[in-house]
Amino acid sequence: MPSFDVRFIKTVCDDTGGEHRACQAAFTVDAASLSAAAQKAETDFCRQKRVRDWTIFADVLELRTPPA
Template sequence: MAHYIARFMKDVLGENGHEAEICQRSVEIEASCLTDAAELAKAKFCETENVGDWLLHADRVHIADAEFPS
């Protein structure tokens, strides 16, 4: 199993009128592939945030390999 970090990102408009990308939550996931990691992360996010759809709190999810090369 590979180790992944999922970051749930949302675009918000600041008081200055400029848009900023904000990380709503980071989730660590172990999965066999990137696709499985994304689905597991979405389910974990919904459970943690107590929502039925992760898109209610985030615009996108970025999945990155958390393994560091030796």
């Protein structure tokens, strides 16, 4: 089963108005497909943060296949 590196990213502004990407969580998910990995990552993230909607903490979910 393939593994995917997952990062939940939030874009935040600094005191000068510049935008920066802040990683809210990063972990590896084993799943059969990219869509299954995204779904599992969302579920795991919500469970860890004890929320129903991961978009409270992050703007985007990044999925990557780890380097060989």
